[in-house]
Amino acid sequence: MTKTTDAPVNNGPWPYAAGYDNCPEVLDPISLSVKGTIPPWLEGALYRSGPGTYDLKTESGKDVHIQHWFDGLAQVHRYEIQKGGQVSYRSRNTSNDLRAEYIKEEKVTGVTFCQRDPCKTIFNKFFTTFKTAALGGGHVLGGTNTNVAVIPTPNFPGLMDKKDGSKKSGKTNIRNLIMTTDGNAIQELDPVTLEPKGLFSYGAIDDSLLASNLAPAHPCVDPETGDYFTVLLTFGPTAVYKVVRIRESVKGPAREPDLDVLAEIQSPRPTYMHSFCLTKRYVVVNHWQCDFAAWGVSVLWTGNAWESFKKHDPTVKSQFYVVDRYHGRHVATFECDPYYAFHSVNAWDEGDDIVLDLASYKDHTVIGDYYIDNLRNETSGIPPQQAVLRRYRLSAITKQASISNLNRKQPPTPVPATIDFQLDESINFELPSINPSRYLQPYRYAFGVNRSGLNKTLIYDRIIKVDLTKVKEGDMAGSATFWVQDQCTPSEPVFVPTPNGTDEDDGVLLSIVLDGRRRTGFLLVLDAKTLTEIARADMPEGKVAPHNFHGMYIPNRVN
Structure with missing residues (x-):
């Protein structure tokens, strides 16, 4: 089923490349023109994050081109939905020191995700890598010389409460x-102005994490306890994954948070992991296949992550490491055929099993599909590999934990994970969102973005809603509903539940959409039940909504 105001077209280029233009920041809030009626209960702030700059001009007139979507300079956006259905917008660049360094050096410097620089010498790569690593492991980084562009998260334990200085924004939950x-x-921003307030590492909280190199961009936060979880990777001949829980200090929210390393998992495979899974009882480390060569030292001579990854190996299994949240122990390991993923959808305990849903790819070569020159090529660019929603089951956790308890000196012996189902490849699915009340619980509806293949666009052209109950019943074709509009490119939809709603899909979806016809953008408000448009808030003419990564909606506090 498709909900649309304009039928999709299939003739000529799809004008989505404007989403990769430099996006000027808007420091002072501007009012947006609202069409339709925003529900009166929808009052709060939508934050969006991602790259906002790809092309720089130096003082000498030289052009500096950032080559990959993931390396674009960070920009954060704030859409404030006010009482009476008014919407205002502001944005801010949050890595200006790094921007200044690129301009001064007339090139992209340091270690990046995918920037290729054939002119770098091995010595320079070695030096800049260890310079960056030293900063990344230090107590306080300071400034804005690091590109932190992926996930906005509110209420990190241990940071001082911030008072909202905007009279117009009312009482917030931030x-x-x-x-x-x-x-x-980690970069702290002012929740209203988006001004960078500080930059620090996990090592600033606990010295045991000083040497850690990477952490998934997506943390997991327990909605009931507020506990914050992440996984820190340290490179070496034996890679070490530290599963970490950070919680508010018993001495109060303004004190240094309590940090516990729940488990240290050793592996011969240092892997790039963008997300992991959480249930009410366990942390699940999704150890898919995207492995660094030479124990991670390969980054020294490539200067970027992409060229330091090993090639996909169909003989190397992927693993799920299960860590007991309450006893702090690695209790089970499951394995399956190799796959790759960016994003976990949801996970929960089902009896003595763990069920988890991922947006899965065949392999990690999808990362190489997101070079900007390819994405900007509206005529002959190559579409990126697409993900499918897949459900894994990890069975009989207690049994596996009992066995591992008898052999504490050895890591748990891997046992098979199983696949309950996966969507057809024609129903590709990425940038997932669910009703937050169903997080860590069984759920029915998943929302995301989808590439139809009907339009001449390389990236997503539809918002998708998947009824997982229908998928389990075998009704694959009837499980998906879509929203699409001619020459419009949606971003990740963010689900906002209706207060006191009774159905899981009672609520709205918020998406930032690029309107290629008018070279501008708008905040889209959809009915989550039907994917019909309720309202939109138009950006000023010529103001483009960049293709960004993720969003977070924070409702105002109920008086």
């Missing part, structure tokens, strides 16, 4: 706001 990325770095 005490603080942080940004995370796939490194050992």
Whole structure:
């Protein structure tokens, strides 16, 4: 089923490349023009994060081109939905020291995700890598010389409460706001102005994490306890994954948070992991296949992550490491055929099993599909590999934990994971969102973005809703509903539940959409039940909504 105001077209280029243009920041909030009626209960702030700059001009007139989507300079956006259905917008660049360094050096410097630089010498790569590593492991980084562009997360334990200085924004639920990325770095922003307030590493909280190199950009936060979980990777001949829990200090929210290393898992495979899974009882480390060569030292001579990854090996199994949240122990390991993923959808305990859903790829070569020159090529660019929603089952956890308890000196012996189902490849699925009340619980509906293949666009052109009950019943074709509009490119939809709603899909979806016809963007509000448009808030003419990564909606506090 498709909900649309304009039928999709199939003739000529799809004008989505404007989403990779430099996006000027808007430091002072501007009012947006609203069409339709925003529900009166929808009052709060939508944060969006991702790259905002790819092309720089130096003082000498030289062009500096950032080559990959993941390396674009960070920009954070704030859409404030106010009482009466008014919407305002502001944005801010949050890595200006790094921007200044690129301009001064007339090139992209340091270690990046995918930037290729054939002119770098091995010595320079070695030096800049260890310079970056030293900063990344230090107590306080300071400034804005690190690109932290992926995930906005509110209320990080241990940061001082922040008072909202904007009279117009009312009472918010935000005490603080942080940004995370796939490194050992956290950036604090002012929740209203988006001004960078500080930059620090996990090592600033606990010295045992000083040497850690990477952490998934997506943390997991227990909605009931507020506990914050992450996984820190340290490179070496034996890679070490530290499963970490950070929680508010018993001495109060303004004190240094309590940090516990729940488990240290050793592996011969240092792997790039963008996310992992959490249930009410366990942390699940998704050890898919995207392995660094030479124990991670390969980054020294490539200067970027992409060229330091090993080639996909169909003989190397992927693993799921299960860590007991409450006893702090690695209790089970499951393995399956190799796959790759960026994003976990949801996970929960089902009896003595763990069920988890991922947006899975055949392999990690999808990362190489997101070079900017390819994505900007509206005529002959190559579409990126697409993900499918897949459900894994890890069975009889207690049994595996009992066996591992008898052999504490050895890591748990791997046992097979099984696949309950996966969507057809024609129903590709990425950038997942669910009703937050169903997080860590069984759920029915998953929302995301989808590439139809009907339009001449390399990236997503539809918002998708998947009924997983229908999938389990075998009704694959009837499980998916779509929203699409001619020459429009949606971003990740963010689900906001209706207060006191009774059905799981009672609520709205918020997505930032690029309108290629008008070269501008709008905040889209969809009915989550039907994917019909309720309202939109138009950006000013010529103001483009960049293709960004992720969003977080924070409702205002109910008076």
